[in-house]
Amino acid sequence: MALLELSTEAGRATFRLGRGAVSGVVSVRVLVVTTVLAVATFGVFCLGVATGDYPISVTDVVPALFGVGDSGTLLVVNELRLPRVLVGLLVGAAFGISGAVFQTMTRNPLASPDMIGVIAGAQTAVVAGIVLGFGAGLGTQALGLLGALVAALAVYVLAWGRGATGYRIVLVGIGVAWMCTSATDYLIAKALPFEAQKAVGWLVGSLNERGWQHVRPIGLALAVLVPATLLLSRWLRTLQLGEAVATGLGTHVARAQLALLVTAVGLAAFGTAAAGPILFVALIAPQIAQRLAAVAAPPLLVSALTGSLIVLTGDLIARHVLPDDHLPVGVVTGVLGAPVLLWLLARANRTGSGG
């Protein structure tokens, strides 16, 4: 028996490793899209490192990433540019995967972590910190993480009982999100003008002034949560057929939903803590990825790459358009992501494959 068997038909390749211990189906289109997105993300990543007050040519960036170059360049790259761009890369990936899991699990293209109260909790905690002045020692990052996790815990406890099903978690989450959002609105309306400015600035989501202390937590979180999510994606594929079918196929639905929720919430929480709520990435990245890959549900890795690409491109544009104004990346991702989503929608409608 051959070590690796491959056969292709109808745009999909099946493969088998060794004696059939590992086998699977790979869509050629998904593979191509993944590669193109990865290359594009790396390109934008390098451009992001090259852009700034102290100009570095793109050809110097790649060696500098591996520690080769003059000391001035290395200093700028390592201390200033790299953390910012890395936060963008990681946050985009975290939001992309998180959104993809939520949308697949609830089978609702409108579901995203900002809907079930997780991000709203982080917002309330940070804005309360800014306006009421507590927890200043903790810093926005810890406050955001704390708020997100408390909100997630509240949602889960409130939805508990006879097994917290996905549908109920989403509905309870909407209730919790509304309370948090209105508390945030109240705090902002009550705040002094400069506090309100600061709070709104954080609420948009920004990569300004991000350092290694922001990279480390989200890097660690992704190192744990992304492999976990990918391992769980087997369950995700049955859950997307509906709870009844998933049960029939032998999936322990309640357990699978809980495990997936924990990873998706964790990703969203750490992402929000690092860069603020770059709100719409979690919502649109999976939708864009799904349409690029032409598959039935948002694919996880493609969603992650799309998320990273959106955030990094957004940041690059923000720094090019208004170099001195520190335009928050959240503004640009919204302005950038929305037309892409709308264009994909219109295009899919014309070919008749739109949902």
Next chain:
Amino acid sequence: MSAPIRPPTVRGRTRHHVVALTAGLLVLALVCLLSIAIGARQIPLTQVVSSLVDPGRAPEDILAIVRGLRLPRTALGLLAGAAIGLAGAVMQGLTRNPLADPGLLGVSAGAAFGIVTASAVLHLTGLYGYIWFAILGALLASAVVYLLGGVGRGGATPVKLALAGVGVTLLLGSLTSAIVLASPLALDRYRYWTAGSIAGQTSGTLLRVLPFLAVGILAALALAPALNSLALGDQVATALGRRVGLIRLGGAAAVTVLAAATVAVTGPIVFVGLVVPHLVRMITGPDYRWLLPYTLVLAPILLLTADIAGRVVARPGEIQVGVIVAFLGAPFFIALVRRRRLAEL
């Protein structure tokens, strides 16, 4: 409610509903009186009634409070609650999505964008001018959503509409944030508006939005039988002789007019539109011919009660009704979700 042992006859059910609706109207009237009576200065109910019925005999200062402040506020709460509740119910029927709220067609985002543009770009400082920009923004936003969602095969299906709504909302939201961050004036206007309040409006404002609301409410109520057919699915509705595309267009127009006129004045209090139809469904079941009238009565009760609570809790100041609605409505909503599976659409 106890479960009926036998299915009641149609006539019995109608009588039951009429009695319940009348009771609801009485409660609503009581809440309106309380809303006029309660505030930073308490007014006894007898004086409230006398200053409404017989203005000549009431004391000057009380008349000023009742006629100048409390009455417009209560009337706005009444109309806004009815409009936003009805818009929510129609929206859920049109999209067959229990999570749909009137903000889904981009109304809130459009209104917010209109307000910050008027403040920041045109330096509009007048107290009421921005309302027209809010209405204009809301109408334009939902027109764009409907056009984008309706392109291509099958017309405006629920998922396409929802996605187009999300896209436009996020585009306008980003632009709003950008303007607000650059202009302190716009931020000030925006942050008071976005908390959601029915206070501080004169009867002049009320008269300006009244035609929109009246047309919207009538159109929404007329749609009830069509929404019942639509609940069976597009294909069944077509087979029953309904023109699905026309229903969607009319429904979307009604929702937009209702939500735009309300949100422009009060700020985004769309949670009322999400919660109340679910509550009503527990009483009426899925029949829109009863669901819509019940919503029309229950939604203002919720909104006005929340507004009264906002005046009592933080006396002598007050908390915006949008905040109270969320804090009253959300636990209720959660309890509802916990207690039983929400009625599927």
